[in-house]
Each structure stands twice: as structure tokens, then as C-alpha cells.
Amino acid sequence: MTRLIDVAKLAKVSTATVSRVINNNGYVSAKVRERVMKAIEELGYQPAKAARFLAKSGQNFDIGVVADDWVLKSITTVIDEFYSIVYKGIIDFSKNHRMNIHLLDVNSWDENADGFLLIGGGITKELVREVKKTKKPLVLVDQYLPGLKVDYVVSDGYDGAVFAVDKLISKGMKRIVHIHGPLSHFGFRDRYDGYMATMEMHGFMPKSYEFDEINDNMSTIVDMMLRSYGKPDAIFGSNDTAAIRAMEELKSRGFRIPEDISVIGFDDIMSASLVSPKLTTLKIFKYDLGSIAARRLFNLLMGEEKHPVKISLFTQYIERESTI
Amino acid sequence: MTRLIDVAKLAKVSTATVSRVINNNGYVSAKVRERVMKAIEELGYQPAKAARFLAKSGQNFDIGVVADDWVLKSITTVIDEFYSIVYKGIIDFSKNHRMNIHLLDVNSWDENADGFLLIGGGITKELVREVKKTKKPLVLVDQYLPGLKVDYVVSDGYDGAVFAVDKLISKGMKRIVHIHGPLSHFGFRDRYDGYMATMEMHGFMPKSYEFDEINDNMSTIVDMMLRSYGKPDAIFGSNDTAAIRAMEELKSRGFRIPEDISVIGFDDIMSASLVSPKLTTLKIFKYDLGSIAARRLFNLLMGEEKHPVKISLFTQYIERESTI
Missing domain, CATH: 3.40.50.2300 (Response regulator)
Structure with missing residues (x-):
């Protein structure tokens, strides 16, 4: 099945831009709109379900989940279970908290999202500084870059x-x-x-x-x-x-x-x-990494907490056969 | 002015026990009750205000703020500004969140509190293990003890x-x-x-x-x-x-x-x-250490979050005259 992100990739735009075209809200240049429509046609993308979901988005938050190619592949194809479980935690929390998730590549993230979750080792200081310029709330997940003072959710x-x-x-x-x-x-x-x-x-x-x-x-x-x-x-x-x-x-x-x-x-x-x-x-705790990060972003969006913090999740010792 | 904690110290009981005697609710042995009443008389303690405050406590959470002598003195006498500011953060958050704060000494903490904030370097692994046995939510503030897996709020x-x-x-x-x-x-x-x-x-x-x-x-x-x-x-x-x-x-x-x-x-x-x-x-950020810890404890009391985390607050670089 063709997904929103496939359309975004072919059209070389962010998923948020594809959403805006589909829902016909927010500014999109005629040129970009044409490119998106062409990609939708070419891939036979069925926006019905996404459109229904996004139709409410006047009331909802658009969240950009930004990651590099490798992490995005892990999320979508489950080659590596790690990030697909983190992502499940994000999705489950978001469903009940008026947050629409858009998967975005580090090279084509969309500054129009209402908030950002930046995931994994592919997130650089430069990217964080760029995203910070939007003045939108952001949370880094499973990546810590000393000295930046933004919100983090990591394992300890x-x-x-x-x-x-x-x-x-x-x-x-x-x-x-x-x-x-x-x-x-x-x-x-x-x-x-x-x-x-x-x-x-x-x-x-x-x-x-x-x-x-x-x-x-x-x-x-x-x-x-x-x-x-x-x-x-x-x-x-x-x-x-x-x-x-x-x-x-x-x-x-x-x-x-x-x-x-x-x-x-x-x-x-x-x-x-x-x-x-x-x-x-x-x-x-991969699932908790995702859900706690999504909760933190939600709290930031609601203006509940201002001071940037690093939230470290404790790990659990699993005793198997390789230790006496 | 004589404070609840002075009575508790003289009677060699926790402040929560003094509260129970004053408000006449909860079990207190006749022997302990007599000791508390004697201390109240001896110190000329006026429980009116505390009693009014605690009268509502059927609906509220009783929070034990547990610390060693030195930290308790810092909080109450402002010899050292650090913990008095942390405490202000706790108090301000608690006021609006149905939490009644009781200052308790590490040596005579009361297991009947609904939740605990354990503050400063005087908190030991042994004490944390004891408090954990009550199965009540607890948060350590400005103290981290590796390997215990409880909730922490510290500065980074x-x-x-x-x-x-x-x-x-x-x-x-x-x-x-x-x-x-x-x-x-x-x-x-x-x-x-x-x-x-x-x-x-x-x-x-x-x-x-x-x-x-x-x-x-x-x-x-x-x-x-x-x-x-x-x-x-x-x-x-x-x-x-x-x-x-x-x-x-x-x-x-x-x-x-x-x-x-x-x-x-x-x-x-x-x-x-x-x-x-x-x-x-x-x-x-001393005030935020306190208020974020109180918020974390409140969330735990409300059963909102289960996974223990360490929340680290970023510091701020203050450039004065000692650096070129």
C-alpha cells in the first residue's frame, strides 16, 4: 500500500506539505501542489483514510517525527525492531492526545509542523539549531547532544x-x-x-x-x-x-x-x-521512550512546562544464561 | 515562633504523628499522644493555623518532605539559600495541587504520608529502600543514587x-x-x-x-x-x-x-x-528543581506515569568577570 511518506518522497516535499495539499488548507505554492498531485496519481495513493484523519486537524497538532533514512526505514519496515517499538509508543500516545504524526526526513523536514520529535543518532547539532529557530516545541528521542539545552528523552x-x-x-x-x-x-x-x-x-x-x-x-x-x-x-x-x-x-x-x-x-x-x-x-524500554517523549511534547505544546530537561529512563537487568 | 517540627522533635515523633494528634484523626497510641501533648504544652505551640490547614486533609495528599538536619535547617532558617529556594518551588506547586507538606527528619519519617520527596545529600540507599517498602510514590530531589531505579529530579x-x-x-x-x-x-x-x-x-x-x-x-x-x-x-x-x-x-x-x-x-x-x-x-535552577519534583510526585500520585525516570534540569552559563 502506498503511504503518505512515499508520495512526499517522490514529490520531494515533506509529509506535512502532502497533508496540506490533500486537505487543501495552509499555503502551498501552485508548483509544489502540482508536483504532489502528480506523485499521488503516479503512485495510486488513496488519501481517503488519511484525509478523514486529517480533516479534524484544525483542532489537532501536526507533529513532525524527524529521523534519518535508516531510522525511518526501521520504523516503517521493522528491519530493526528498536525504532519501530519506539514509534509505536509515540503513535499510541498521540492517538489519544490530538496529535497527528508525520514522518519526516532530516533533509526535508517541514517547519510548519506544530512540534517535533527528533529521533536517533542521525540528529545533529546543526539540525537541532535549525529546528529550534522555528520556536516550536521539540523533543529529542534516544539521542543526547551535550550543551544544547533542549528537551530529551533517553535511556540511562x-x-x-x-x-x-x-x-x-x-x-x-x-x-x-x-x-x-x-x-x-x-x-x-x-x-x-x-x-x-x-x-x-x-x-x-x-x-x-x-x-x-x-x-x-x-x-x-x-x-x-x-x-x-x-x-x-x-x-x-x-x-x-x-x-x-x-x-x-x-x-x-x-x-x-x-x-x-x-x-x-x-x-x-x-x-x-x-x-x-x-x-x-x-x-x-523502547515503547516507553516513545510514549514518554510524546507526552513530554504534548505538555510543551500545552505550555505546561518551560524548563528544558533530560528525562532518562532506567533500564532493567535481565538475567539469562551468560552470567554465573 | 514554635513550629510543628519542633514539637515533633521534642516528642521524638514524626510531624505527621503530631498532625494526627492535633486533628484527632488516625491511630496514635495513648503513650505517644501524651508525649506529643506534653511537648505542645512545653513549647507553647499554637496549632490553630496548622489545624485549619490540615482539617481539609481528608481530601488532600499528605506529602512527607524528608531530609537530614542540615537540609531541614537550611529550609527553615535560610542559612543556606539553596534548599530554601528548592522548598519554595515545592510549596508553590503543592498549594494548587491538594498537597499538604510535612517536613520530616530522615530519622523519624512517617510511613503514613501519601507520598515522599526525599531531598539532598543526606538521603541514603538504606533510607530509600525503607521508604520504597511503603509502596507509596517517592521522588528524590538533588540526590542521585545509582542502581536504585526510583524517580529523581536533579540538575545536570x-x-x-x-x-x-x-x-x-x-x-x-x-x-x-x-x-x-x-x-x-x-x-x-x-x-x-x-x-x-x-x-x-x-x-x-x-x-x-x-x-x-x-x-x-x-x-x-x-x-x-x-x-x-x-x-x-x-x-x-x-x-x-x-x-x-x-x-x-x-x-x-x-x-x-x-x-x-x-x-x-x-x-x-x-x-x-x-x-x-x-x-x-x-x-x-533551584526553584524549578522543587516545583518539577512536586509535579512529578503529583503525577505519580494520580497514577499518570509508571516508569521511574531521572529528570535532569539543565543549568545556565552566567558570564561574570572571572573569565576572559
Whole structure:
């Protein structure tokens, strides 16, 4: 089925512009209108349902959900479950709160929306500064950019890391290695900081390696670690992908998980419960990320709260088979 | 004037218990009742106004504001402006939201309250676990204890530190020294992490010293720094007290602030704008800390939100005379 966003993409306009053409409200230049109508025809788009929904929009808020291509694809095709669940949280809250959601690409977002949810790692400081210029409320979701002072809804990597490392220490482990993604991403930095603080607090030596997911250097990391640091009691990965790859490399070298080495991940992706042994991890509440962000935006639209805040959702420790 | 809390202290009971005796509602043992009445008589306490206020409480929420002695004194005597302003934010929100506030000591809090605001550094993990057992909603204010997963309202030290250090770097400075309080306090740790991340991100060498506010080792720190590290371009203190003391020691050694060395603090305490040169700092929104915490508790009481979150308020950079 053709969707509003397909029309928007073909016509090279935002979904909000397509909405305005369909509902014949708000200014759209003759040239753009023609392009949209042509795209609707070409794709055989049936605006009936969307039009009914949007017909009420004189009373409703138009919300632009802005993300990069990869996140938009995740939302619409469920290749990656993460953002499709976040999006479900947004949609469910919006339904009951007079908010019409329009999916917009970071490169063609529409400043006419009443408010914005900017989602994921593709959101840059430059984009946020541009969107801020509209003076419309905005909330960043699953992305934090220090020093900007806008509203954020993120998951708390620090707290989860402290909990995981404390858990390992409570079982008598001391030699806990952290394998993390690039620390220029705040999400990884936050978990790294939690790991470092907890190790220091207990007087244990921290040891960390950077995992390059794209070039997959896990085999090198594990060799290096075994050679120069020795066998760890446990490995804490800054995401499930790193933890699962570490587990594979350790197993291939004859180590038993968790008897020889415990492994903990972060995120709770689908494969975490499919690998063997099943991965102990910290679960991110994806649906709540979306619904809490939508609620925050709604409150901002209603003028209820003025002070920008970062709302961090706690994660949940899911104990499976990769830890003793 | 004698206050409810004075009666409670003398009778060694919670303020809520005193309220119950005064209003003659809820169970209080004969023995405790006698002790309270005796304290009321001894102190000449006039319960008329409090009684009028509490008379409506059948319809209202009783909120326990729990803190240690030092914070309670700050609230009631305004020795330290910080918590009296936080408290004003709580009171103002509560007035319009059917919440009656009772000041309670950490050692004699009353589990009969409908909800709790736990304020400041005197709140321990043990206390939070005890209060959690009541199954009543609770919010920690200006205190974060990793791994507990309860609701928090705090100020964002990380973001403020990143902003301050970035600001210094944007003026061409590289040799930026951080003087911080004990890192076992999350408030200081958070600012430290922000400083470290920003220095690393720019490829500059971080250098930090721990300031012991009680034994005041600032003179030693400054000597040590000048001897082993050399003159810094700037000093970023993890609170105004550290920054002001560093400024004094540097001035006494002939350095000009800000011409030779820039200094930035954190908190915006009253003396920050009274010292010479006036201190550039990061302002914490004390009133908003209180009102946002009260709002969060109200939402929890109304059953509106279930997922525990940490709400971090951004600080504001206040440029005065101690930075070039």
C-alpha cells in the first residue's frame, strides 16, 4: 500500500506539505501542489483514510517525527525492531492526545509542523539549531547532544552500567573488562562512565577496549586482551552486538560461558535471547521512550512546562544464561 | 515562633504523628499522644493555623518532605539559600495541587504520608529502600543514587561541565584544570565526567585535583599544580566554593583573574556575585528543581506515569568577570 511518506518522497516535499495539499488548507505554492498531485496519481495513493484523519486537524497538532533514512526505514519496515517499538509508543500516545504524526526526513523536514520529535543518532547539532529557530516545541528521542539545552528523552546508560558491574562484583568478580563502541556517541560514553565509576569506587582496575562494529575487530580485541591483560572474570559489552561477538570469540578459544567468563550486554535486542548461551543484558524500554517523549511534547505544546530537561529512563537487568 | 517540627522533635515523633494528634484523626497510641501533648504544652505551640490547614486533609495528599538536619535547617532558617529556594518551588506547586507538606527528619519519617520527596545529600540507599517498602510514590530531589531505579529530579552536571569547558576551549584555551569535590558524590562525579569527556574529545590532557572542603587543602592544591603542572589557562571548579578558594589562592600568588587565569564555578551561590572578580558560573535552577519534583510526585500520585525516570534540569552559563 502506498503511504503518505512515499508520495512526499517522490514529490520531494515533506509529509506535512502532502497533508496540506490533500486537505487543501495552509499555503502551498501552485508548483509544489502540482508536483504532489502528480506523485499521488503516479503512485495510486488513496488519501481517503488519511484525509478523514486529517480533516479534524484544525483542532489537532501536526507533529513532525524527524529521523534519518535508516531510522525511518526501521520504523516503517521493522528491519530493526528498536525504532519501530519506539514509534509505536509515540503513535499510541498521540492517538489519544490530538496529535497527528508525520514522518519526516532530516533533509526535508517541514517547519510548519506544530512540534517535533527528533529521533536517533542521525540528529545533529546543526539540525537541532535549525529546528529550534522555528520556536516550536521539540523533543529529542534516544539521542543526547551535550550543551544544547533542549528537551530529551533517553535511556540511562550510566545507571544500567553501574547496576551490571555492581552485580558482577557482588558475585566476587574483580577483573571486569568493558568492550565499548565509539565514545564520541553519548550513549556509549554514558555506559563507559558508569563502568569506570563503579570499578574505581571498589578500587578495581578498569580495562576497556573499543569495538569497531563496522570493521569487526573483536577477534583482535580478544587476542590482545588474553595476551596483555589475561583472562577476565567477566566482560561487560556496551551493547548486545559487542557482547555476543565477544562471547563467540571466547567460545572459539575454548572458554566456557559463563563458567569461565561471564558476559553482560546492553539493549536487549532480539538475538540476545536467541544466542547460546542466552545473553544476560540490560533492557531498554523502547515503547516507553516513545510514549514518554510524546507526552513530554504534548505538555510543551500545552505550555505546561518551560524548563528544558533530560528525562532518562532506567533500564532493567535481565538475567539469562551468560552470567554465573 | 514554635513550629510543628519542633514539637515533633521534642516528642521524638514524626510531624505527621503530631498532625494526627492535633486533628484527632488516625491511630496514635495513648503513650505517644501524651508525649506529643506534653511537648505542645512545653513549647507553647499554637496549632490553630496548622489545624485549619490540615482539617481539609481528608481530601488532600499528605506529602512527607524528608531530609537530614542540615537540609531541614537550611529550609527553615535560610542559612543556606539553596534548599530554601528548592522548598519554595515545592510549596508553590503543592498549594494548587491538594498537597499538604510535612517536613520530616530522615530519622523519624512517617510511613503514613501519601507520598515522599526525599531531598539532598543526606538521603541514603538504606533510607530509600525503607521508604520504597511503603509502596507509596517517592521522588528524590538533588540526590542521585545509582542502581536504585526510583524517580529523581536533579540538575545536570554533565551538560553544564561540557558547556563550560567548551566555552573555554572556544576562547583558545587548552590547559584547563578541574578542581572537584569527592567523586563518591554523584553530583561531583557527573561534572567530572563532563569535563573529562570534553577534554578527551578535543585531544587535550585533562588534569584534576580533589578539593577537601572541610580541611581546606586549596593552598596545597594550588602550590602542587604550579610546581608540577605549571600555570593553567583556566580552572573549572566543581562548585563555586572551590572556584572562589582557588581564585583567592591564585590572587595571593600574584596571578590576575581573568587576565592570567580564567575561573569558572558551578551552582551560582550568593557569594558568586559578591566576590571580586565576580565569578562566572553555572546556575542551578533551584526553584524549578522543587516545583518539577512536586509535579512529578503529583503525577505519580494520580497514577499518570509508571516508569521511574531521572529528570535532569539543565543549568545556565552566567558570564561574570572571572573569565576572559
